[in-house]
Amino acid sequence: MPNAGAGAEAMPESGFACPRHPDLAVVDLPGKGRGVIATTFIPAGTLLEMVPVVPLTWQDEVTLKATPLDPYVFKWRANGESKSSQENPDAVICAIVLGITSLVNHSLRPNADIEYDFARRTLSLISIKDIPCNEEVAYDYDCELWFEAKE
Numbered sequence: 001m002p003n004a005g006a007g008a009e010a011m012p013e014s015g016f017a018c019p020r021h022p023d024l025a026v027v028d029l030p031g032k033g034r035g036v037i038a039t040t041f042i043p044a045g046t047l048l049e050m051v052p053v054v055p056l057t058w059q060d061e062v063t064l065k066a067t068p069l070d071p072y073v074f075k076w077r078a079n080g081e082s083k084s085s086q087e088n089p090d091a092v093i094c095a096i097v098l099g100i101t102s103l104v105n106h107s108l109r110p111n112a113d114i115e116y117d118f119a120r121r122t123l124s125l126i127s128i129k130d131i132p133c134n135e136e137v138a139y140d141y142d143c144e145l146w147f148e149a150k151e
Contacts, residue, residue, distance in 0.1 A: 016120065018099070020049045026103055029136065035105045038131040048112060048125040048137065051099030055092040055121060072102045074123065076116070101125045107138035114139055 023042060029035040042048070055076055056064070064070050076095035096102075101123060104112065111129040131137060 016122075018050050018052060018122070019047060020051075020099065021046065024048060024100060024137065026100055029105070032105055034103045036100055036103055036137045038133060038135055038137060040133050042127050042131040044127050044129050046127045048127055049099050049101050050122055050124040051097055051101055053095035053097050053121050053123050056094045056096065057090050058088070058093050059090075061094050069096065072096065074102075074114075076118075095121075095123070097123055105136065105138045106141040107136075108140060110139040111135070112137050112139045 021042065023038055023040040024036055025039050026034055027037050053074070053076065056073070061073060064073055073094045074097050075093070077093055101114075104125060111127060111131050112125055113128045115124040115126060117124070125137070125139070127137075
């Protein structure tokens with residue numbers, strides 16, 4: 001394990017770091033609401049953020065539909081589980097993402113993508129193209145959209 005630094009306590013073996021690129025900012029984007037931008041040039045292949053998630057069942061998703069959290073629910077289907085899980089209401093099918101990745105907007109011309117780690121219950125946002133300073137970070141939601149996409 002790397003040295004945690006003077007005076008710092010060591011991370012438990014079961015723990016893991018959740019890095020976030022320091023050059024990301026949450027901003028209000030006209031016509032889109034909140035979003036994330038790069039505050040300096042970020043090259044393709046850069047880890048932008050790795051965050052823990054809270055896995056949710058089909059029943060949890062139904063409950064969240066009536067709340068302001070609904071637009072922030074991410075698909076989370078390990079082992080190819082189907083979204084139509086009424087027959088298995090305890091199946092994990094979605095998750096709440098605990099980081100600024102939850103504020104990254106959709107694009108049909110994305111400059112980032114999501115990687116899922118079901119075993120660790122984490123999600124990583126990675127740049128797939130160079131992202132210039134002040135450009136919005138966006139990924140393809142890869143689902144049926146509940147809003148009109150704006151580029």
